[in-house]
Structure formats: C-alpha cells, structure tokens
Amino acid sequence: MTNAATGLPFDDIRNLLKDLPGPDLEAVRACRAREAQLTKPPGALGRLESLSEWLCAWQAHHPPKAERVVVAVFAGNHGVVAQGVAAYPQEVTRQMVANFQNDGAAVNQICKTFGLGLKVFELALDHPTRDITEGAALEEAECAATMAYGMEATEGCDLLCIGEMGIGNTTIAAAMAHGLFGGAAEDWVGPGTGVDGEGLRRKADAVRRAVALHGPHLSDPLEVLRRLGGRELAAMAGAVLAARVQRIPVLIDGYVASAAAAVLKALRPDALDHCMAGHLSAEPAHRRLLEKLELRPILDLGMRLGEGSGAAMAAGVVKAAADLHNGMATFESAGVSGKEE
Template sequence: MTSALTGLPFDDIRALISRLPVADEDAVAQVRARDTDLTKPAGSLGRMEEFAEWLAGWQAKAPPRVMRPVVAIFAGNHGVAAKGVSAYPQSVTQAMVENFAAGGAAINQICSTFDLGLKVFDLALHVPTPDITEEDAFDEAGCAATMAFGMEAIAGGTDLLVIGEMGIGNTAVAAAIYHALYGGTAADWIGRGTGVDDAGLERKRSAVERAVARIGGPGGDPLEILRRLGGREIAAMAGAILAARFERVPVIVDGFVATAAAAVLHALDPAAIDHCLVGHVSAEQAHADVLRRLGKRPVLDLGMRLGEGTGAALAAVLVKAAAETHAGMATFAQAGVATKG
C-alpha cells in the first residue's frame, strides 16, 4: 500500500480515494438472511445485528469473525504545546509511550482483559511538529510520508483495526482541524482536554484561532488543512484508515482526536469512512457535533476523554461479541424451536 504514495504525494492520495473498495452486499445479505432464522425475535439484538452486517460487508465474509483485533496507538508531539494548551508538559507523551510498553496504561488493561492485540507507534516524539500558530506542521512530502507510515498499522494482519492516539496538545490540534473544516469560531471546537483551567482554555482558544487564521481561515482543501495544522498521529491515523479500506479491514475510530483523521478523509469523500464505526462519543464538547456532521452514531457514550484508543477498544468488544453471537447461535430448525405463527 505504501508503494502507491510515489510521485506527487497528495495527487496519489486523491487517486487512492477515487477507487475505494465498496462493501460486499452479498455478504451483508447472507448475514441478514441468517439473522431471520436465529433463535430470537427479529431485531431483538438491536445494534448488535447492525454490527454483524457491517463486519460482513467490509470483511466480505459471512458469517463475519473477529479473530485478530488490533488496537493501534499513534503517538506524536506538537510545538503548539509550548503555548500552554495542555494541563501536562510535553514530556508526558514519551512517558506514556513507555507506560504502554510496560503494560501500565488503561488501554493495556482493556486489551489484556478482552484479548485485543496492541501496537504503539512512536512518531518521532523527540522532534515535535512546528507550532501551528506560527508555521505549517508539514510540507506535502512529509505529510504524505506520515500517512504512508500509518498504513503499516495493518502489517502482519488483522481483521478489525482500532485506532487511537497519544499526544500532549493534540486536542488543540484536532480542534484547529475541525475549525478549518467546518467554520464557526475557535471556541466552538475547543474543550478542556487533559483538564486545563479557565486560563488554559483561553490559551487554547487563542492558539486554535491563530492557527486557522494563519492558513487563511476556515475552508480549503482537506489535505492542505491536514498538512498545515495536523499532528503526525492524526496524519498517520488517516493513513491507517485508508490502508484498512483497501485490505477490507473494518475500523473502529476512538474519540475527539482520532475522529479528526476520519473527518479529513470524509471531507475528501464522504464514502471514505463508510468502513468505520466511531467507538464512543467523547466528553469533549464538540465531538458530538463532529459525529453528526460525519453521519456517525457512536457505539458507546461513557463520558470518556482519555484517548489511547480506550473507548474504541471497548466498542470492539461489543463488535466481536456481535460476530460471535451471529455465527454461534442456532437456527430455529437446529434448536427445534417453533417459529411464531
């Protein structure tokens, strides 16, 4: 997949998006037909039935199975953190990456409890992207290369990809992307992130406003918005989402920051994230608005705002259960249970 990003990088990315695989409707139809024969009232499993159909369509397999789920966490650092937009120092990003490796983070506990694979990608933490209030995050080649790096998330094989992130200051970066994509005011898109106080929230608002004003205000090409405002982890997650689409791997996107990667792709082509579920709605106040714009109903609403892929990983547990329930349930005939009527 990364070999496709040669020549003029953004032109190649647009070319990839122009030939996205679509869902396998035959697989969906097979799941739907089997569902009518299972030992339960029609529709009684609610969204679990929807998840089974979604998996089948994007895996092109009926019944769908989730045997090798992988949580991929992308970690990046941001020059804008120097503007005091976070309650924590930038050094926490590296410390948390080490915590992931030691098994001490929340995501480690979720993955070990529910048998989810975990990969962590360190995106040059020692070289933060520039302060986006003053200069662009990337040049075009650097942005495309980072997207290509993110495509490696599916190397080694997976049948369900969960994407998450770690990066001090990245809720400000995500807010700037949303502001540039959707307009409004900077205040519409910011939240308290890691728990900034009122003064920190004002610094964050100012930084987002200045960053978007620097690139000419809201509007413009989505890849240019990503290039000029995005962090490495957001660009890498966008690449991971694209690679998964071409390999027929369904994706569950985490919260406020991870959704920014999906939002860039959606702005290029709304169909580009059809193979994605959003795992949860973040406690960050703007996330629900973003999900409405993307036409995505979150799997969970638990008031979470940790990142690390935690909400999406919990959603993956339900998706895996949906697949196993559909595949393992007996039909009325197999169980000797009479149908109604």
C-alpha cells in the same frame, strides 16, 4: 472541498481515494438470511445485529470475523504546546508510550479483557511538529510519508481500532475541525487533559490564530491535515484509508482520532462508510464532530482518555456481536418452533 491533483506527494493519497471498494451486498444478504433464522425474535438484539452486518459488508465475507482485532495507538508531539495549551508537559507523551509498552495503561487492560492486539507507533517524539500558530505543522512530503507509515497498522487484522497519544493534540484536533467545518474557535475547543478556564482561552486563541494564518490554503482537506495537524493524526488518516482499500472495518476512538478521519470525509463523502465511532467522548466538541462525520457512537461512557480506550471498549461489543451471530443456534438446529405465520 477541492481534491485536484498537484503533482506532489499527496497525489498518491488522492489516487487511492478515487477507487475505494464499497460494501459487499452478497455478504450482507447472507448475514441477514442467517440472522432471520437465529433463536430469537427478529431484531431482538438491536444494534448488535447491525454490527454483524457491518462487519460482513466491509470484510466482504460471511460469517463476520472479529478474531484478530488490533488497537493501533499513534503517538506524536506538537509545537503548539509552546502556546500554553496543555495541562501536562510534553515529555508525558514519551512517558505514556513507555507505559503502553510496559503494560501499565488503561488501554492495555482493556485489550487483555477482550483479547485484543495492541500496536504502539512512535512518531518522531523528539522532533515535535512546528507550532501551527507560526507555520505549517508538516511539509507535504513529511505528511504523506507519515500517512504511508500509518497504513502499516492494518497488517494481520480483521478489525482495526485507531487511537492516539500526544500532549497538546486536542488543540490540534480543534484547529483541524475549525479549519474543515468553520464556526468559531470556541465551538471546537475543550478541556482536553484538564486545562482550566485560562487554558481554554489560550487554546481558543491558538486555534483562531492558526486557522487565520493558514486560511487561504484550507479549501484542500490534505492541506488542513499538514498545516494544522500532526504526525499521529496523519498516521491515523493513513490507517483508515488503508483499511478501506484492504476491506478492514475500523472503530474510531475519540475527538482526536475523529478529527484525523474527518480529512478523508472532506475529501470524499463516503470515505468513512467502513468506519464506526467507538464511543462518544466527554470532550465537548466530539458530539458536534461526529454529527459532521455522520457517525453514531457505539458507546457513551463519559470517557475522555484517548489512547484508543473507547474504540477498544467498543471492540468488545463488536466481538460479542460477531460471536452471537456465528454461535447462536438456528430454530431448525435447536428444534425450536419459529414464529407463526
């Protein structure tokens, strides 16, 4: 993939990607040292132990923190819905945003269960992106500005979960995955919110035509984002990038959020090292996409809702991992005999 500077708005994004902080190895060492002293056999908490270490590495701090967890849900609309690719009308995007704001959605209940903050970002819902089968979804300046807007989601948090709402956006995710990783259009499409067999054929056809139309420009991942993507995907990519710069670990939700993050991975192979996949979506292509991203999901509950719900559920596990690491007694403090040499 090329990332040569163009002298255009994307240059700011490319410049941020040039100098990303890495993991803090001192914090990792401190985490491992305490973990070895906790009142349990070594490795007994399995992956929960690695989650604490992950937090320390990317927060550059020991002990790990998971007190100010924010679920950021980005909402956008898509012109490709005109191709008959969605099971629901486009006005559902705005209606669901109102549902989030009125505390009525699944993600609201998950956030209340685990004490998570919820931020909802509306992205020009009355002005859908252009139909990707007919032209570029966004102009470069629009896309870069939306990425910058997404960067605001990191304010005041020590763990960020990204999710989305947007009728038609599994078609967009499929087009981006196809544009980034090749294969056949059918490899990347799925039922989304519940389209039937004919709807799946329309989705695959729309993805195929869009990628063919924009093909000469797709060697640049940022062009994939602006031509085949959408506002909520651009905003999520911006949020993930800002989190890396600010040393905030990220939990990525399902298929659409993973497609947004894939742009950064294609630009720089280690760009998602501060991220974990919150869950494995039931959307069929999500597993394939996570393999491309080299991300192992924390949960596999058969969810396919979007709206940050899988990442929010995973945040409950991460919070538990941090509390276990920070709150458990050591062998010395509890007066428990350690392992015999």
